[in-house]
Amino acid sequence: xxxxxxxxxxxxxxxxxxxxxxxxxxxxxxxxxxxxxxxxxxxxxxxxxxxxxxxxxxxxxxxxxxxxxxxxxxxxxxxxxxxxxxxxxxxxxxxxxxxxxxxxxxxxxxxxxxxxxxxxxxxxxxxxxxxxxxxxxxxxxxxxxxxxxxxxxxxxxxxxxxxxxxxxxxxxxxxxxxxxxxxxxxxxxxxxxxxxxxxxxxxxxxx
Numbered sequence: 615x616x617x618x619x620x621x622x623x624x625x626x627x628x629x630x631x632x633x634x635x636x637x638x639x640x641x642x643x644x645x646x647x648x649x650x651x652x653x654x655x656x657x658x659x660x661x662x663x664x665x666x667x668x669x670x671x672x673x674x675x676x677x678x679x680x681x682x683x684x685x686x687x688x689x690x691x692x693x694x695x696x697x698x699x700x701x702x703x704x705x706x707x708x709x710x711x712x713x714x715x716x717x718x719x720x721x722x723x724x725x726x727x728x729x730x731x732x733x734x735x736x737x738x739x740x741x742x743x744x745x746x747x748x749x750x751x752x753x754x755x756x757x758x759x760x761x762x763x764x765x766x767x768x769x770x771x772x773x774x775x776x777x778x779x780x781x782x783x784x785x786x787x788x789x790x791x792x793x794x795x796x797x798x799x800x801x802x803x804x805x806x807x808x809x810x811x812x813x814x815x816x817x818x819x820x821x
Contacts, residue, residue, distance in 0.1 A: 619693045625741040626690035629812045635688045646689045653685030654701025654729075661702075661725050662709050671764075671788060672796035674721040675757050675803040678702075678728050683810040686732060695729030695736075702726070719767045723760040731756050732807065746808045753804025754797055761796035765789070 620642040627638055636643040660677040686694050702725050731752045739748040768785055 620691045623690050623692050623694075623736050625736050625739060625745055626686065626811065628741040629745060630687050630690050631811060631813050632684070632687040634690055638690065642689070642691055646691070649688050650685055650694055650697045651701050653681045653688075654698035655705045656681040657698060657725065657728075658702040658705035658709065661721050662706070662714070670795050670799065671792035672757050672761060672799040675724040675728065675753060675760065675799055676806065678721075678724050679732075679753060679756075679803040679807050680810070682729050682732065683807040686736075687811045692737065693733060695731075695733040697729070699726055699729030702729070719763050721760070723763045724756055727756045727759055745812065749808040749811065750801055750804035753802070753807060754800040757796045757800025757803070760800075761792060764792070764796075 622638045627634070635649055636646040657678050660681060661674060664677055666673060666677070682695055682698050685698050706722065706725065732749070735748040735752045736745065739745045768788065
């Protein structure tokens with residue numbers, strides 16, 4: 615099941631903007647694993663401790679997708695995004711358990727799904743413009759899932775893990791804005807991910 619884990623992801627290797635940290639013709643190296651761990655912790659920390667004060671429902675994905683996209687650009691291997699997501703989840707448990715932070719359910723959904731969805735897209739999408747479109751759709755899909763979780767939690771009167779994440783305003787004030795801003799923020803985050811990950815022109819290495 616894990617035989618191909620951390621093999622080079624061809625669509626990323628053909629298109630990445632940043633230079634890969636390791637040699638992609640060899641098994642994953644220690645510096646690459648360390649980078650995935652650092653970026654996973656960074657994604658969790660950004661989600662919990664960086665407040666952009668935008669007051670736009672659904673903007674949390676922007677804080678999450680940036681470090682994950684950078685990690686995938688530096689380590690263009692299968693499972694890189696999911697690995698960072700797992701590290702982010704473990705970091706979140708540590709932050710909340712230690713009382714340093716609380717976790718809103720919508721933001722938690724973005725944090726947990728982002729790396730998995732990005733991994734899936736790059737594994738099943740050819741490099742070039744389909745990959746750009748796929749990454750934009752990935753951001754949209756993640757934020758739609760976050761919107762569903764957040765809407766359900768509001769309807770049930772739930773807040774977040776550790777008591778936070780309630781957000782301001784009631785349902786009637788939140789829903790008309792969120793139903794628009796969640797998809798828009800998701801698309802924007804997906805496009806940001808594509809810009810970080812990919813060159814605008816692909817360099818073909820084969821015939």
